[in-house]
């Protein structure tokens with residue numbers, strides 16, 4: 021008989037886990053919303069999946085959105101000075117999570133994976149733990165439902181370092197060559213401009229990372245889609261003239277009424293395993309590895325760890341699932357989590373001089389510019405530059 025696995029959460033981590041594990045194990049996915057509710061719901065992310073994450077989705081035969089605008093480059097601007105355009109090794113893409121999660125849920129159901137719709141509560145964890153050989157908490161940033169211990173060394177902040185302000189818009193001409201554009205206003209925050217695909221077609225995401233109480237932190241009290249659009253327009257006009265030059269004022273509008281978001285993340289890293297009443301519970305994705313989105317790594321980290329968890333469970337397929345499995349999973353993921361976490365946390369502070377020098381060099385040298393773009397595909401490379409050079 022196949023071992024039974026319960027996954028809580030149908031997001032990036034939970035869905036990839038369900039796809040990867042469904043052939044070798046008896047998988048049940050506990051998810052909170054139906055596909056149609058997801059489609060009608062509020063955006064939660066900007067979700068750039070870099071090439072390695074897309075390759076994993078292909079490996080596990082997850083649905084692909086081929087119509088998504090390809091993201092081939094990273095444009096980098098410091099203040100008002102465009103420094104460079106770095107080329108990625110392979111095209112990345114951003115597919116609205118509302119659309120991607122809904123499609124994957126429907127596809128899993130068609131493939132016979134057991135789906136259980138309910139918001140799982142903490143009080144249900146002991147019973148669910150008993151029902152499966154393994155329970156995986158993939159509840160994202162609202163989780164975890166289990167008290168995985170905090171890794172203090174990787175958790176330096178106790179409050180958000182940025183306010184995240186996101187809208188999906190029509191009426192912004194894309195950058196050339198096609199890619200993500202990052203504008204850093206030192207001490208103030210960042211603007212990320214991302215081409216993405218939604219159910220209603222291509223959009224441009226404008227994503228402000230505002231230093232709390234700084235000059236970009238001006239969306240407090242903004243409630244309606246109309247107010248949000250007006251505020252975004254005025255911030256772009258005032259602080260991001262290059263983007264403003266590509267805005268068509270007559271067409272600038274939300275992709276849909278639920279295409280905006282304000283949130284703030286306090287980064288926290290937890291040890292992703294716990295044994296409770298003799299049963300192993302594992303965590304995957306934001307529930308255990310939660311970071312500020314400034315480096316656009318959350319989905320990519322969730323995908324990386326979901327693959328490592330798959331490899332761990334396959335390696336231990338025929339042995340008991342006890343604490344050793346949790347230790348093995350953490351040993352496999354810890355170097356990557358350390359690298360991505362420390363790089364991401366460093367990006368929320370002033371850039372170290374030697375990193376600023378690399379960025380200036382990238383302005384004069386295409387190979388360096390490309391290497392900086394590769395940081396986003398391979399965070400341990402960024403970690404090396406930040407902390408080991």
Ligand SMILES: Cc1cc2nc3c(=O)[nH]c(=O)nc-3n(C[C@H](O)[C@H](O)[C@H](O)COP(=O)(O)OP(=O)(O)OC[C@H]3O[C@@H](n4cnc5c(N)ncnc54)[C@H](O)[C@@H]3O)c2cc1C
Pocket residue numbers: 028029030031032033034050051052053064065066067068069138139140141158159160161162163165184185186283304305306307313316317318319320321322
């Ligand atoms: C503003 C912003 C921009 C971002 N941009 C990027 C980016 O460009 N690139 C990138 O890689 N990452 C980005 N991220 C991070 C990324 O969105 C997350 O890291 C990623 O979605 C994490 O996947 P997950 O599966 O852990 O969580 P989620 O994708 O959040 O999925 C968790 C799921 O669990 C469900 N759930 C929660 N509680 C329960 C419960 N009790 N019972 C049942 N179900 C439950 C939720 O409904 C949800 O479907 C961004 C985040 C933010 C906030």
